[in-house]
Amino acid sequence: MSVVIKRADESQLRDLVRLISEFWNEVATCASLNGFEPDSGKIEAELLEFLDMPDYAVLMATTPKGHPLGFVSVFQMPVQLREEPYAILDKLYVRPDYRRRKIAHQLVEEAKFFARSRKCKRLQSTFPAHFALPDALAFFRAERFYETGGRKHKLAI
Template identity: 30%
Template structure:
């Protein structure tokens, strides 16, 4: 069951969510582009490309979000989710919001009969690298991770 302070993002949340998403991108040293954030998030929601859940505080402000993309595992012959983005505004960290957002992501996996989820984070992300094992994620040391950029 999704906690009452976590909601699924809709187009009505884009304006405030874009500012939070921009702060997330700042964390990863990306160039600030608020209009690009709005456009990107609007496309994801309109096209149903991802699932985005937002934490709402007591004052009704968005304080964190998680975004997941559907994938498929051929070897497992099942849906598999990519937890691509998890962010809590620095002013609200240490309150268990990230854990709540991860719990909602786990519920999404169960509800869609997925075989699991994966995520990637920088080796220097001490917060994430401390959090993920505490929430049941296991570091995959058996596989190489490669990327190709256009």
């Protein structure tokens, strides 16, 4: 399957809001929060605030014809004294019908590229504390993220 990954902009807002709503619905289901409904208006407002920020990116995977497949959000953390620059891989989502086709891998590769372009030395992600995501954990391990204690997973880039 041919996949196009680009930094999202306002022209993709509707599709991105739908993907993020699907992401939150899946997280809510894993957390046994039945009946949860994401607030698409709030998601849209927050996206509009962040999409133009230079240190924040939402990278969207689509088919060549523009059908949305998934996304990853990544941002650079402000550097503290004596700390190397790093980026946070905030959210990663691929629609269920398109999983196991290397799309998430491609999204992570683009997130690494973005982080490197910001002079970051590592990529970090944190897993939820109150419920397990075994498939996500297996994916991150396969991508060579290592556990650093608690729920944090890091990858040197």
